[in-house]
Structure formats: structure tokens, C-alpha cells
Amino acid sequence: MTVGARDTASRRILTIAGTDVRMRLARGSTVVVLVALCIFAYVLVPDLSTGRALMQVNGHRALYNSATIALATSSLCAVMLGLAGFYLTSNTVRRDVESRTGYVIASTRVRNIEYLTGKLLGSAAFLALVVVVYVLNVMAMQLLRGEAPLEPLTYLALFVAIVGPVIIVVSAIALMFECFRPLSGRIGDVLYFFLWALLLSVPAATATNESSTVGSHFDVFAMSFIINAGNDQATSDFHAHPEVSIGSSRFDPTRAPWRFKGVTWSAPVIVARLTSAMLALPALLLAWLAFARFDPARMNGGATGSRASVRGEMGAPLRGVLPVLRPASWGGPGLLRATLSEIALTLMIRPAVVLAVIAAAVASALVPATALRSAVLPIIFVALVVTLAEIATRDRVARVDGIRNGIIGVRASSVYAKLLAAFAIALAFLLVPLLRTVIARPADALSLVIGGWLFAAAGVGLGMLSRTPKLFAGVALLFLYVVMSSAHAPEFDFAGWNGAADSGSRAAYFLTAMLFSALAVLGDWRASREAH
Amino acid sequence: MTPESLVAPPIAAPPAVALTLEGVTKRFRNGVVAVNDLSLSLGTGVLALLGPNGAGKTTLMQMIATITRPTAGRIRFGDVDIAREPDVLRRTLGYLPQDFGVYDGLTALELLTYFAALKGIHSRSRVHEMLELVNLHSVADRAVGGFSGGMKQRLGIAQALINDPAVLIVDEPTAGLDPEERLRFRNILSDIGFDRLVIFSTHIVSDIESIATEIAVMKSGRLIATAAPPDFLRAAAGSVWEASIPLARFEEERKRLRISRSVRTDDSVHARVVHPERPLEEATLVEPELEDAFIYALTFGVAR
Numbered sequence: 044m045t046v047g048a049r050d051t052a053s054r055r056i057l058t059i060a061g062t063d064v065r066m067r068l069a070r071g072s073t074v075v076v077l078v079a080l081c082i083f084a085y086v087l088v089p090d091l092s093t094g095r096a097l098m099q100v101n102g103h104r105a106l107y108n109s110a111t112i113a114l115a116t117s118s119l120c121a122v123m124l125g126l127a128g129f130y131l132t133s134n135t136v137r138r139d140v141e142s143r144t145g146y147v148i149a150s151t152r153v154r155n156i157e158y159l160t161g162k163l164l165g166s167a168a169f170l171a172l173v174v175v176v177y178v179l180n181v182m183a184m185q186l187l188r189g190e191a192p193l194e195p196l197t198y199l200a201l202f203v204a205i206v207g208p209v210i211i212v213v214s215a216i217a218l219m220f221e222c223f224r225p226l227s228g229r230i231g232d233v234l235y236f237f238l239w240a241l242l243l244s245v246p247a248a249t250a251t252n253e254s255s256t257v258g259s260h261f262d263v264f265a266m267s268f269i270i271n272a273g274n275d276q277a278t279s280d281f282h283a284h285p286e287v288s289i290g291s292s293r294f295d296p297t298r299a300p301w302r303f304k305g306v307t308w309s310a311p312v313i314v315a316r317l318t319s320a321m322l323a324l325p326a327l328l329l330a331w332l333a334f335a336r337f338d339p340a341r342m343n344g345g346a347t348g349s350r351a352s353v354r355g356e357m358g359a360p361l362r363g364v365l366p367v368l369r370p371a372s373w374g375g376p377g378l379l380r381a382t383l384s385e386i387a388l389t390l391m392i393r394p395a396v397v398l399a400v401i402a403a404a405v406a407s408a409l410v411p412a413t414a415l416r417s418a419v420l421p422i423i424f425v426a427l428v429v430t431l432a433e434i435a436t437r438d439r440v441a442r443v444d445g446i447r448n449g450i451i452g453v454r455a456s457s458v459y460a461k462l463l464a465a466f467a468i469a470l471a472f473l474l475v476p477l478l479r480t481v482i483a484r485p486a487d488a489l490s491l492v493i494g495g496w497l498f499a500a501a502g503v504g505l506g507m508l509s510r511t512p513k514l515f516a517g518v519a520l521l522f523l524y525v526v527m528s529s530a531h532a533p534e535f536d537f538a539g540w541n542g543a544a545d546s547g548s549r550a551a552y553f554l555t556a557m558l559f560s561a562l563a564v565l566g567d568w569r570a571s572r573e574a575h
Numbered sequence: 576m577t578p579e580s581l582v583a584p585p586i587a588a589p590p591a592v593a594l595t596l597e598g599v600t601k602r603f604r605n606g607v608v609a610v611n612d613l614s615l616s617l618g619t620g621v622l623a624l625l626g627p628n629g630a631g632k633t634t635l636m637q638m639i640a641t642i643t644r645p646t647a648g649r650i651r652f653g654d655v656d657i658a659r660e661p662d663v664l665r666r667t668l669g670y671l672p673q674d675f676g677v678y679d680g681l682t683a684l685e686l687l688t689y690f691a692a693l694k695g696i697h698s699r700s701r702v703h704e705m706l707e708l709v710n711l712h713s714v715a716d717r718a719v720g721g722f723s724g725g726m727k728q729r730l731g732i733a734q735a736l737i738n739d740p741a742v743l744i745v746d747e748p749t750a751g752l753d754p755e756e757r758l759r760f761r762n763i764l765s766d767i768g769f770d771r772l773v774i775f776s777t778h779i780v781s782d783i784e785s786i787a788t789e790i791a792v793m794k795s796g797r798l799i800a801t802a803a804p805p806d807f808l809r810a811a812a813g814s815v816w817e818a819s820i821p822l823a824r825f826e827e828e829r830k831r832l833r834i835s836r837s838v839r840t841d842d843s844v845h846a847r848v849v850h851p852e853r854p855l856e857e858a859t860l861v862e863p864e865l866e867d868a869f870i871y872a873l874t875f876g877v878a879r
Contacts, residue, residue, distance in 0.1 A: 055692065062685070065681060066681060069680025069681065070680055142675075143672045146642055147672065147690060147735075148693060150642060150665060151665055151668075151694050337642060338643045339637065340603055340644075
């Protein structure tokens with residue numbers, strides 16, 4: 044018995060993609076992203092009267108015309124979207140698993156490749172929409188601060204060429220990570236961060252003046268394309284090796300502005316951008332090969348999956364050794380009890396956290412001070428991202444939020460307990476670095492505490508607001524990248540590890556941490572209101 | 576009387592065999608055998624799957640719904656092995672999984688339209704018809720994130736029915752529904768089962784009393800009994816007793832006997848006991864109810 048008429052593969056793919064976009068647009072985190080983009084565009088194209096410019100070549104600021112602003116903003120967009128896009132889209136299959144709608148889909152005639160293509164297109168369309176909002180904001184900034192007429196086609200060409208492949212490849216990689224079980228969790232989130240850094244840095248380091256090399260065909264983030272685009276004209280204008288800088292920085296007002304005429308499009312350049320976009324195909328193919336079509340036997344290995352068993356085996360000896368993992372034995376006031384139970388739950392769910400804390404302490408104690416700041420602390424904060432990301436969302440995912448909130452006293456203290464537990468875990472990771480820093484540089488130790496609180500509050504706040512750990516993971520990792528790339532800027536030295544933090548930046552980060560805490564309370568209040 | 580003597584008469588062959596399960600087994604990678612060598616022939620009607628938690632009901636339903644493959648045995652739909660050609664069944668299948676969730680951001684209309692499209696249904700009127708059937712038409716444009724558990728479950732039922740399936744598989748469909756909704760849903764299943772095959776699992780025996788044309792009882796992955804409800808009752812006849820047990824003795828007797836129901840009075844407990852022989856001096860024989868028959872089948876077994 045069949046109802047209805049035509050049922051084509053393309054129609055099913057478009058239905059899946061369209062629904063995916065609609066769902067994403069309805070989420071609170073999307074609003075956060077879109078508002079953040081407006082602010083970002085405003086900051087990104089600085090007012091020239093502040094003494095800062097978006098792009099400079101050999102100390103000459105680039106004139107604010109469409110070619111300059113489009114090239115600079117599209118290249119920054121490619122870098123940011125390359126990272127954030129992954130975290131924004133890497134929950135599309137998981138959502139169907141958690142809601143069990145995947146079982147319904149699996150019982151229909153939708154082919155695996157149709158489902159995955161639909162999901163890929165949905166993610167790509169959503170990211171494209173984000174980019175459109177970003178471009179519109181940037182164009183508005185040109186109208187506000189520009190020095191030449193707006194040329195929408197220049198924007199269109201550059202964003203399509205630079206950001207287009209990023210959108211499609213990142214969506215495909217996110218889908219592939221979701222389909223491979225070992226990469227579908229927090230470990231995958233962190234691994235992607237390193238993959239992103241690799242994809243970004245290798246083409247940038249190996250860029251040549253050739254318009255098309257073998258490497259340029261794999262240059263997803265268009266690094267060599269961007270470098271060559273600026274260098275080509277700058278080399279002929281300045282008759283010297285040009286130093287192009289993109290991003291807000293101070294300029295010398297005594298030097299005449301440099302006019303960027305735009306990108307010279309050639310067939311090899313266009314082919315290179317097209318082939319880099321084609322990297323999505325192998326990622327999609329791998330996703331297709333690994334996709335379990337919601338088969339519980341392939342996804343979990345059964346009612347007690349192999350991954351759960353491994354965790355259980357790791358957790359069992361730790362539970363025996365550590366009395367802290369026995370929440371039932373605790374007394375004390377409600378908030379303290381709830382906080383301790385949150386900490387215990389974190390350690391029981393992820394026993395590896397205990398090992399990571401010990402490893403962080405040992406490494407922090409043994410390495411020289413410079414290595415502590417340049418290597419160990421960044422790694423500790425990456426570990427914090429993995430550990431703290433799910434504290435706010437795990438109750439909801441496991442569907443125990445109702446049970447927890449039914450326990451007397453837990454409802455009222457729940458969000459505060461999560462904030463305190465996250466902070467306590469952060470301090471456990473940072474204990475030895477703190478002890479070493481407090482003696483030599485007490486002010487930096489204060490920054491480190493503030494940095495720990497910032498990550499704890501952001502983890503809980505963004506998790507509560509977006510109801511997914513991905514937003515925090517994406518924002519935090521992107522932020523860490525910016526911090527590591529801006530060694531001398533006090534405004535980015537959030538934890539004092541660059542030695543550049545000052546009282547102003549400490550106060551700003553403390554206030555930001557408090558803002559995230561308020562966001563957590565707000566998210567909890569919203570959840571409570573919805574529950575009633 | 577021995578359990579072997581409580582053999583239900585063989586049920587009549589189904590009018591048109593739709594599904595045949597032959598030695599179906601599901602062994603997970605961790606060694607757990609969820610379904611063990613299960614054979615069953617199903618025609619039109621309503622098959623109720625009964626069994627305690629972990630009996631293998633959900634895994635069996637997932638295999639029939641083509642979500643997971645048997646590790647041994649075959650499931651045939653007509654002459655077609657559904658592991659090899661799942662689309663033959665999927666074309667005409669409705670499935671409601673246990674704990675069905677929703678996409679919070681979508682409206683009821685959008686969500687149902689989505690599932691309809693995946694099943695090849697592009698008629699808006701059909702979507703509205705289903706929303707009316709499950710009494711959600713007045714909230715069609717509301718985001719489902721704000722729906723109660725029962726409303727979400729009704730939406731799940733609507734998606735399962737939207738392609739007018741010939742085979743409908745519903746796993747714990749009445750969980751979360753209020754009595755009125757349960758009655759409404761039972762009637763829907765009963766109507767569908769008239770000329771199609773409905774397989775549904777439940778813990779609530781009263782759900783199946785009025786609509787099941789056949790009952791299958793599973794325990795530890797095995798099918799321990801299949802029979803029509805009257806045959807189940809017949810099999811348990813002569814094995815259901817009522818007795819007033821002094822309060823002081825009740826705990827002890829409860830450990831020894833299978834008590835299907837108990838009501839406490841001032842100094843005693845009025846208990847309903849399932850046992851092949853008179854369990855207590857003061858026990859009197861009573862007519863079995865389906866709940867008793869289910870307990871009897873689980874405890875003493877009923878041959879097919």
C-alpha cells in the first residue's frame with residue numbers, strides 16, 4: 044500500500060537538508076552566533092580614526108575599498124569558520140540518535156548516501172547562511188567606514204572562492220567524524236582542532252608565488268591563494284618582498300594608503316579552488332562507509348557497548364581507590380553536596396580525567412617555566428575544554444535532569460553546583476602551575492585563577508544556553524588559537540601565560556567569566572520554566 | 576496438573592502469512608544474545624509482544640523493522656528475505672521506536688511533514704488527517720519542544736501511520752499516554768489490525784486485552800508462548816486462586832508463590848495466586864484474567 048506519488052532521491056535529500064537547516068535556525072545557539080557575527084564585523088573593520096586598519100602592506104594601510112575589505116574579511120572568515128563550523132555542525136547525526144528519530148529514518152527507504160548527502164547539504168546551507176549574515180554585516184561596515192563605493196560582486200566572487208570550499212569541506216569532515224565512533228565525541232572535537240591547525244599552517248608555510256601548485260589543490264582554507272592575492276600586486280607596487288598583514292592592527296598615518304586593485308582570476312586559480320572543495324567527496328565517502336544507519340548492534344555493540352565497557356573497566360579500579368567517588372557517603376549543606384556529586388559524576392563518567400589531572404601535575408612540576416607557559420598550560424586548557432564541555436548538558440542528554448531536579452534542594456542549587464564543580468576541576472588541573480606561578484609572578488597566578496573560572500563559567504554557560512557541548516568546545520578552542528597567536532597582546536592573555544596580562548585585561552576577563560555565569564543561571568531558569 | 580498438560584490448543588493458521596521468522600537470533604558483539612532461535616508466522620491482526628525487561632522484545636522489533644540484522648535465521652516478508660531486500664518491507668512499514676523523541680525546534684506540522692516526505696508522502700492533507708487522528712491538529716503550528724510526553728508520543732504514532740502501513744511495529748506505544756489517549760490509540764490499532772499486521776510491545780496487559788488477536792510471550796530472548804488471548808486464558812484455567820492470607824504469614828508466602836494481585840485488609844491480605852496446584856488450604860479457584868495468564872506463561876510456560 045502506498046500513498047502519494049513521486050518519491051525521488053533528490054526530493055528526500057532536499058527534505059533532510061531543509062529540515063536540518065530549519066532545526067538549526069530554531070536553536071538558541073544560532074542566535075548567539077548571529078549576534079556574535081554582528082559584533083565581530085564591527086570590531087573586524089576598525090574605524091580608521093582609532094589608528095587601526097584591517098589590512099597593511101609594508102606598513103602602508105590598505106585603502107578601505109571592496110577588494111581590500113572582501114579579501115581580508117573572507118580570509119578571516121575562512122579561518123574562523125574552518126574551526127567554528129565544525130563545532131556548529133558536528134551534531135547532526137547525533138541528534139537523530141539521541142531523539143531516536145534515526146530509528147524511524149532507518150526503517151524507511153531513505154538510502155544511506157541520501158541521508159548523508161542531505162545532512163551534508165543541510166550543514167553546508169546553514170554555514171552558508173551564517174556567512175551571508177557575516178558578509179551583509181561586513182558590507183554594512185564598508186558603507187559606514189569605507190573609502191570607496193561598495194561592489195557587491197567583488198564580495199560575492201571572493202567569498203565564494205575563499206569561503207565556499209571551507210563550508211563544504213568542513214561540513215563533510217564534521218559528518219565523517221560523527222560517523223566514525225571513536226571520533227564522534229570529545230576526542231574527535233580536540234583532534235579536529237589539530238587537523239584544522241594542520242590544514243591551515245601547511246599551505247601557508249609552503250605557499251609560493253606560483254598561481255597553482257599541487258599544494259594549492261588541497262588548500263581548503265585558501266591560505267596560499269590569499270597570500271598570493273596580496274603579494275602579487277604588492278610586489279610590483281613596492282618592488283620588494285611584501286609583508287602583508289590582515290587583521291586589525293595599528294598603522295603609520297604618515298605613510299600613504301595602498302590601493303588593492305583586487306584578485307586576478309585565472310583558470311588555474313579557479314580550478315585549484317574547485318579541487319580543494321572536492322576534498323569533501325572523500326570525506327563523504329568515508330562517512331558513508333562508516334555510517335551504521337542507527338543499527339544498535341553496530342553503534343554500541345549492544346546494550347552495554349564496548350566503549351562503555353572500556354570506561355567501566357577503567358572506572359572500576361578508580362572507584363575503589365578514590366573515596367571521593369562515593370557521593371552517597373557525603374553529608375554537608377545542599378550546595379556542597381551537589382557540587383561534590385557533580386565532581387564525582389565527572390570522574391566516574393570519564394575516569395581518564397583523574398589520569399589527566401595527575402599527568403598535568405607531573406608535567407607542570409617537571410618542565411622549565413618557559414615550557415610551562417608555552418606548552419603545558421595550553422595543553423591543560425585544551426584538556427579542560429574536553430572535560431568541562433559536557434558538565435552542563437550531560438543530565439539532559441542522559442534524560443536524568445528530571446530525576447535530579449526532583450531531589451529536594453538539587454533543583455535550586457543545580458546550576459551553581461555545576462559552576463563550582465567545573466571551577467574545582469579546572470583548579471585541580473591548574474594546581475601545580477598555580478603553585479609555581481604564585482611564587483615567581485603572583486599577578487599571573489591571579490590571571491590563571493581567572494582563566495580557570497572563565498573556562499568553567501563559559502563551559503557551563505554556553506552549554507546551558509545552547510544545550511550542546513559543541514558551542515563551548517568550538518568557541519574555547521578558537522579562542523585558545525587566537526591566544527596562542529597573540530603572544531604579546533594583553534587583551535588575549537586571559538590566563539597570564541604569555542606574561543602580557545595587565546590589571547585591565549584581568550578585570551575584563553573576570554567580568555566576562557561573571558557574564559558567562561549569569562548566562563548559565565539564565566539558561567537554567569529557561570530550562571526550569573520549560574519544564575513547568 | 577503439570578505445566579505440560581496446560582497446552583493451549585493450536586491456533587488457526589493466519590489467513591494470509593505476511594511475516595515469517597525462522598530461527599531468528601541476535602547476538603551482540605559483547606556476547607549478549609538478545610533474541611535466541613525464534614520462529615513465528617504472522618498474518619493480519621494484532622500481535623502483542625509481552626515479556627519482562629530485557630526479554631528481547633525491542634531487539635526483535637528492530638530486526639523486523641530492518642534496523643538491525645539477525646545474526647542467524649531469516650525474516651521473510653511474503654517470499655522476500657528482508658535482510659537482503661529491506662526496501663520491500665520498508666515501503667509499507669510504520670515504526671514507532673521506544674522513547675520516541677522529537678526535534679525540539681520544529682512544529683508538529685513540520686515534523687510530521689518531514690517524516691511523511693521521507694516515506695514518500697507529499698500530500699499535505701494526509702499530514703493534517705494524521706494530526707487530527709491523534710488529536711494534535713489544534714497545536715499543529717506549535718514547537719514540539721514544549722509538548723508533553725503524551726503529545727510527543729501521539730506525534731510518534733502519527734508518523735508511524737502516515738504512510739498507511741501494511742505492517743505497523745510499535746514499541747511501548749502507550750507509555751506516557753493518559754487513559755483517554757490510551758483508549759483512543761487502542762482503537763486505532765484495533766482498526767488497523769483488521770486487515771493489516773500490527774506488532775506491538777507493552778508492559779501493560781490491559782492494553783492488549785481488548786485488541787490483541789495473538790499474544791507472544793518472550794523471556795530471556797526466547798519465545799516461550801504464542802496463542803490467541805482466549806487460548807492463553809484457557810491455558811491458565813484451573814491455575815488461578817484467591818486466598819485471604821494472614822498478615823503475619825504474607826511475606827513468607829509471597830516469597831514462595833507467584834502473586835498476581837494483592838489487596839490488604841485490616842489483619843490479612845486478599846491475594847490472587849497463580850499456581851498449577853492449590854497453593855494454600857484456604858485458596859479457592861477463580862477464573863483467570865490475562866494478567867494471570869501472562870504470569871502463568873512466564874512462570875510455567877505454555878506450549879504453542
